[in-house]
Amino acid sequence: MGNLVAIVGRPNVGKSTLFNRLTNSRQAIVSDEAGTTRDRQYGKCEWTGHEFSVVDTGGWVVNSDDIFEEEIRKQVIIATEEADLVLFLCDIKNGVTDWDMDVAQILRRAKLPVLLVANKADDNKDTYGQYEFYKLGLGDPYCISAATGSGTGDLLDKILELL
Numbered sequence: 575m576g577n578l579v580a581i582v583g584r585p586n587v588g589k590s591t592l593f594n595r596l597t598n599s600r601q602a603i604v605s606d607e608a609g610t611t612r613d614r615q616y617g618k619c620e621w622t623g624h625e626f627s628v629v630d631t632g633g634w635v636v637n638s639d640d641i642f643e644e645e646i647r648k649q650v651i652i653a654t655e656e657a658d659l660v661l662f663l664c665d666i667k668n669g670v671t672d673w674d675m676d677v678a679q680i681l682r683r684a685k686l687p688v689l690l691v692a693n694k695a696d697d698n699k700d701t702y703g704q705y706e707f708y709k710l711g712l713g714d715p716y717c718i719s720a721a722t723g724s725g726t727g728d729l730l731d732k733i734l735e736l737l
């Protein structure tokens with residue numbers, strides 16, 4: 575049984591914010607500018623007495639306009655090869671994008687558990703948008719706010735169940 579959890583998703587969805595919350599650190603750089611986290615960051619998360627490793631796969635080249643489908647594919651494939659579980663992070667305020675659809679297709683074919691996470695669900699109003707995420711074909715979305723921590727407890731319980 576391995577215990578590496580990879581956070582994947584397009585730029586600016588909050589991967590580094592979630593990484594920092596899970597690892598209780600400010601290790602990963604959080605920025606409004608898409609593509610700020612260039613390198614893969616590793617950390618440890620502890621929850622209800624269990625520990626696992628987390629990787630922030632932020633290395634999405636320069637900025638979102640310059641990112642080619644091939645680069646997305648590469649990053650996601652690396653994550654599926656090295657991790658035991660993938661958190662596919664989306665932005666509930668933005669809804670499902672073409673990018674999300676592309677990444678979901680790769681993840682559906684991968685032979686590891688994937689949890690669909692709709693981030694930026696800061697209040698109840700935001701969660702109305704969750705139903706659109708079913709079209710990604712990855713099951714129920716976990717609505718969380720990486721910024722406030724809302725919903726992350728249920729997500730962590732599920733991660734431990736699957737690892």
Ligand code: GDP
Pocket residue numbers: 583584585586587588589590591592603604605606608609610611632693694695696718719720721722
């Ligand atoms: P990354 O590019 O996926 O690593 O995204 P970042 O973690 O750098 O976050 C991108 C932006 O989204 C930053 O301005 C964050 O403060 C913001 N952000 C991250 N999580 C949340 C959240 O749960 N709610 C809101 N409203 N903003 C968030």
Ligand code: MG
Pocket residue numbers: 589590591602603604610611632
């Ligand atoms: Mg980042």
